[in-house]
Amino acid sequence: MAKIIVVTSGKGGVGKTTSSAAIATGLALAGHKTVVIDFDVGLRNLDLIMGCERRVVYDFVNVINKEATLNQALIKDKRTNNLYILPASQTRDKDALTMEGVQKVLDDLSKDYDFIICDSPAGIEQGAQMALYFADEAIVVTNPEVSSVRDSDRILGILQSKSMRAEKGQSVKEHLLLTRYNPERVATAEMLSVADVEEILAVPLLGVIPESEAVLKASNQGAPVILDTESNAGKAYSDAVKRLLGEEVPHRFLDVEKKGFFKRLLGGK
Amino acid sequence: MSQPCFRMKGTTLTSIVLEVVSFEPDEFESQLAEKIASAPLFFTRSSLILHLNAPLSATEFELLVALCRRHDLQPMAIKGVTEGLKSTINDLGMADISQSKISEKPLAENKPVEASVSQSQQAPAEAPAQVETVTHTVEVVKPAKIVARPVRSGQQVYAEGSDLVILGAVSEGAEILADGNIHVYGTLRGRALAGVKGNEQARIFCQNMEAELVSIAGRFVMQENIQNKCWKKPAQAYLDADALLIEALS
Numbered sequence: 001m002a003k004i005i006v007v008t009s010g011k012g013g014v015g016k017t018t019s020s021a022a023i024a025t026g027l028a029l030a031g032h033k034t035v036v037i038d039f040d041v042g043l044r045n046l047d048l049i050m051g052c053e054r055r056v057v058y059d060f061v062n063v064i065n066k067e068a069t070l071n072q073a074l075i076k077d078k079r080t081n082n083l084y085i086l087p088a089s090q091t092r093d094k095d096a097l098t099m100e101g102v103q104k105v106l107d108d109l110s111k112d113y114d115f116i117i118c119d120s121p122a123g124i125e126q127g128a129q130m131a132l133y134f135a136d137e138a139i140v141v142t143n144p145e146v147s148s149v150r151d152s153d154r155i156l157g158i159l160q161s162k163s164m165r166a167e168k169g170q171s172v173k174e175h176l177l178l179t180r181y182n183p184e185r186v187a188t189a190e191m192l193s194v195a196d197v198e199e200i201l202a203v204p205l206l207g208v209i210p211e212s213e214a215v216l217k218a219s220n221q222g223a224p225v226i227l228d229t230e231s232n233a234g235k236a237y238s239d240a241v242k243r244l245l246g247e248e249v250p251h252r253f254l255d256v257e258k259k260g261f262f263k264r265l266l267g268g269k
Numbered sequence: 270m271s272q273p274c275f276r277m278k279g280t281t282l283t284s285i286v287l288e289v290v291s292f293e294p295d296e297f298e299s300q301l302a303e304k305i306a307s308a309p310l311f312f313t314r315s316s317l318i319l320h321l322n323a324p325l326s327a328t329e330f331e332l333l334v335a336l337c338r339r340h341d342l343q344p345m346a347i348k349g350v351t352e353g354l355k356s357t358i359n360d361l362g363m364a365d366i367s368q369s370k371i372s373e374k375p376l377a378e379n380k381p382v383e384a385s386v387s388q389s390q391q392a393p394a395e396a397p398a399q400v401e402t403v404t405h406t407v408e409v410v411k412p413a414k415i416v417a418r419p420v421r422s423g424q425q426v427y428a429e430g431s432d433l434v435i436l437g438a439v440s441e442g443a444e445i446l447a448d449g450n451i452h453v454y455g456t457l458r459g460r461a462l463a464g465v466k467g468n469e470q471a472r473i474f475c476q477n478m479e480a481e482l483v484s485i486a487g488r489f490v491m492q493e494n495i496q497n498k499c500w501k502k503p504a505q506a507y508l509d510a511d512a513l514l515i516e517a518l519s
């Protein structure tokens with residue numbers, strides 16, 4: 001039986017797709033058979049980040065409409081073993097997903113996979129609710145700013161009232177993933193600190209991903225940033241995956257980096 | 270927009286109905302005094318509905334009301350045989366509720382209980398003092414509604430007919446309501462409304478006050494007027510003679 005994890009946020013553009021790709025890749029690298037599903041019907045972003053956009057023939061909606069089998073639609077990742085992508089359709093409208101259809105796909109995938117990662121669309125409406133409905137766990141992606149924290153709070157409320165587990169009186173395990181964290185801007189009070197966000201949301205911290213140019217570079221190359229093992233963002237995602245698998249790993253990249261002696265001497269960045 | 274000067278609310282009131290079977294002033298007063306002596310605390314300042322079984326003249330009725338008031342009862346309404354008493358009832362500031370539907374239950378009169386007289390040996394060895402116990406039914410309190418999860422933005426929790434206890438935080442954009450008191454053991458950042466059906470005794474207690482709005486029995490205070498008081502401190506809110514007070518719990 002697979003563990004179903006939704007990557008959600010309420011607000012758009014906070015790093016859900018970036019995080020879904022990185023975490024799915026990290027789980028696969030750790031030896032777990034993993035599939036990542038793009039629930040953002042109409043936008044289709046995940047396949048770009050995963051670098052498999054040219055290999056998309058059938059998509060999630062085709063499978064639901066029985067126009068293709070699951071195996072025809074699943075794309076095996078080229079770089080990472082154990083990793084599969086179920087892309088969304090770019091052309092269909094948002095209502096193309098049905099609850100029964102999604103349930104059938106998840107049930108079928110559950111038999112073969114260890115982890116199912118659901119990349120949620122933005123918002124708190126039907127599309128986002130569909131993505132989180134069957135989840136066992138939720139990674140709530142939040143940026144350190146007031147509007148993002150507020151939207152995360154809303155989605156947490158929906159998670160604990162409108163998901164299948166909530167309807168059965170069970171709870172969905174929550175993880176907070178703080179992304180695009182910039183210690184310099186926290187120091188000047190332009191951004192909320194880790195402690196501020198933790199205090200408001202009261203959800204266990206899965207990781208803090210620093211704002212990093214490596215993320216843009218990775219998406220241009222179509223390779224999840226976790227594969228860039230030299231970058232801070234890549235390292236932070238690796239740590240987060242370890243924590244998701246139950247390891248205790250200290251948080252890093254939380255403080256303003258002190259410039260080294262030579263850098264200071266040369267006035268470099 | 271100016272503040273409303275009043276609010277209309279419905280209420281139910283428990284009061285005693287004094288059924289007047291016959292009225293002979295001296296006899297009536299001595300029986301009344303005896304009755305009250307049997308349970309002074311129960312009867313003192315009770316609001317009273319007079320139920321006339323026999324017709325009384327205006328003068329007799331005035332006397333009846335005066336006797337009741339002398340014994341600290343507060344007749345406020347009258348029913349039964351009220352013909353010819355209309356103007357007197359009005360003059361006395363009472364209401365004729367003969368037309369209203371009210372349900373009456375006899376006050377249970379238990380068997381007399383022997384009171385133990387221990388402190389005074391001087392008490393004559395006559396018949397032991399007899400105490401009549403008056404029992405009246407009291408509504409059993411409905412248990413508080415306890416919420417163990419944080420109340421998130423967009424969520425609403427209502428404790429109908431009871432207190433509300435929130436063990437976690439109440440987010441900005443969340444709303445908690447109770448007919449009784451509200452206790453928040455986390456941070457209160459949202460809106461809290463206690464005594465929503467008009468209970469002016471209701472209070473709000475919280476571990477950390479950062480509320481958007483606090484309201485008791487319809488009166489409310491907004492965040493800008495909370496911030497200068499006990500912001501980010503343990504606090505309580507309650508009504509004092511119509512004013513909603515918020516103060517730090519120390």
Ligand SMILES: Nc1ncnc2c1ncn2[C@@H]1O[C@H](COP(=O)(O)OP(=O)(O)O)[C@@H](O)[C@H]1O
Nearest residue numbers: 012013014015016017018180210211212215216
């Ligand atoms: N840690 C990060 N550092 C810098 N840019 C980031 C980071 N995470 C995400 N981004 C950028 O933010 C934008 C939105 O990211 P995306 O993952 O598509 O968000 P969502 O799926 O929530 O809409 C993208 O341009 C992405 O490159």
Ligand SMILES: [Mg+2]
Nearest residue numbers: 016017040045
């Ligand atoms: Mg996305």
